[in-house]
Amino acid sequence: xxxxxxxxxxxxxxxxxxxxxxxxxxxxxxxxxxxxxxxxxxxxxxxxxxxxxxxxxxxxxxxxxxxxxxxxxxxxxxxxxxxxxxxxxxxxxx
Numbered sequence: 001x002x003x004x005x006x007x008x009x010x011x012x013x014x015x016x017x018x019x020x021x022x023x024x025x026x027x028x029x030x031x032x033x034x035x036x037x038x039x040x041x042x043x044x045x046x047x048x049x050x051x052x053x054x055x056x057x058x059x060x061x062x063x064x065x066x067x068x069x070x071x072x073x074x075x076x077x078x079x080x081x082x083x084x085x086x087x088x089x090x091x092x093x094x
Contacts (some may be wrong), residue, residue, distance in 0.1 A: 007023075015036075015067045016068065025073050025075075028071070028073065028074035028075075029071075029077040029092040031078050032049070032077050032083070033049075033077045033079070033090045033092065034075060035048050036049065036079055036087060036090050037087065039086060039087060040086070041066075041085060041086060042081060042085045045067070049069060049077075049079075050069075052068055052079075053069055053070040054067070054070065055067055055068075055070055060084055063083035064079055064080070064082055064083055064088075065081045065085070066080050066081070067079045068078070072076075075093055077090070077091075077092055078090065078091045078092070078093065
């Protein structure tokens with residue numbers, strides 16, 4: 001009778017660990033971007049987060065820029081800059 005209880009306990013522990021791992025990966029990008037605030041400069045962002053994985057110019061050609069910090073375990077954390085190289089907002093894509 002004790003063996004089924006041990007099996008259920010192991011299954012429960014595995015489910016808890018998997019659930020925590022999924023939660024951590026879904027919230028990691030938001031935690032990664034937490035120190036970045038609108039109004040910061042590109043130099044400040046780079047000193048906090050390091051070099052971005054990708055840099056892209058805005059489609060309208062106005063000089064605005066997006067920095068993409070991609071990590072396989074958290075998705076994309078994107079920092080948007082205006083034409084003066086100031087953060088306008090941050091976003092997360094899973």
